[in-house]
Amino acid sequence: MSKVIFITGASRGxxxxxxxxxxxxxxxxAAAARNTAALQDLVDTYGSNMLPVELDVNNKQASxxxxKSITKQFGRIDVLINNAGYGLFGTVEETTEEQARAQMETNFxxxxxxxxxxxxxxRAQKSGHIIQVSSFLGLTTLPVxxxxxxxxxxxxxxxxTLASEVAHLGIKVTLIEPNGYSTEWAGASASQTTADITDYAPVRDAFFKSAESPEIWGKPEATVAPILKVVDEANPPARLLLGKIAYHGVKEVYAGRLKEFDEWKEVSIAAHG
Known part of the structure; x- marks a missing residue:
């Protein structure tokens, strides 16, 4: 049985x-984008099965x-894939208030x-699957x-939190956590960089030098089969890491956290009183 799928940030990547x-x-x-002209090729090929939706996700009323337009066209929404977002490159100190607020406004x-x-x-359907495109950087961090x-x-x-609130309503939630991929995320989609502070040059240079290695970038087309599998799964995972950098990196970070928790176990328990 075919599904009705609503995807944001669908113009590219x-x-x-x-x-x-x-x-x-x-x-x-239903493919949402700020510029739906980028979706015309899909409309031309797939006709009424493809609904382009002009949407700036920052606008709550527009969402x-x-x-409403999607349910009017298709009658239901089986899967939401929240994919809209961009990257802001710069150290914490270099980030302006405007840049920080804009980043949170779109991504969160x-x-x-x-x-x-x-x-x-x-809720009315008593079914649905919400897939949030997060990042392995929602579980660990990188400088800049x-x-x-x-x-x-x-x-x-x-x-x-949402997953724990809607499970009894037949709604599932999955977090997708990719590492870097060879999409436009690090180019046109990541449209903001901060002004440089010289003291951070070594950190910035090391970061961008590491990004030059082709080994760290996944192939976007390799994500298609995993996404189809998650959407079709009766019991989808709460989290799915995409890419070998994400998988090995997050496992290493979590092992280190658990080790440190254990090292400070007595202090932690004593703090309970």
Whole structure:
């Protein structure tokens, strides 16, 4: 049975790649983007199964209106994939208030508004699957991406809480946590960088030098089969790491955290009183 899938940030990168994969197998897709002209090729190929939705996820009312248009067209929403977002490159001190607020507005609040808009539909259906595209940087961190890291940590906390609140309503929640991929995320999609403070040059230089290694970048097309599997799974995972850098990196970080917890165990328990 075909599904109705609502994807944000669908004009390029993962969003467009996944939208086309769903359409190819016969699903109906509502693909949201600020510029829907980038979706015309999918409309031309897949006709009425493809609904382009002009949407700035920062606009809460627009998110509600988008959901209304989707349910009017398709009658339901089986899967939401919150994919809209971008990266802000710069150290914590270098980040301006405007840049920090804009990063959180899109990556966290935009995701929240779309999620809230879809939930009444899924509650009425007594079914649904919300897939939040987070990052492995919602579980660990890299320098020069401090506010981006923070936005994804916020997505993780929100989504884990949401999962515990909606499970009895037949709604599932999955966090997708990719490492870096060869998409436009590090180019056009990551449209902001901070002004440089000279003292941070060694940190910045080391970060960008590490990014030059082709080994760290995953192949976007390799994510298609995993996403289809997650959407089709009766009991999908709460979290799914995408990419070998994410898998090995997060496991190493968590092992280190557990080790430190144990080293400070007596102090922690004594602090209870």
């Amino acid at each position: 993962f969003g467009k790649l996944w939208a086309e994969a769903f359409l190819k197998r016969g699903d109906k897709v 509600a209106e988008a959901v 609040f935009g995701l929240l508004w779309v999620t809230q808009a879809v939930l009444p539909v899924m 991406l401090g506010v981006y890291n923070a936005s994804k940590f916020a997505v993780e906390g929100l989504s884990e």
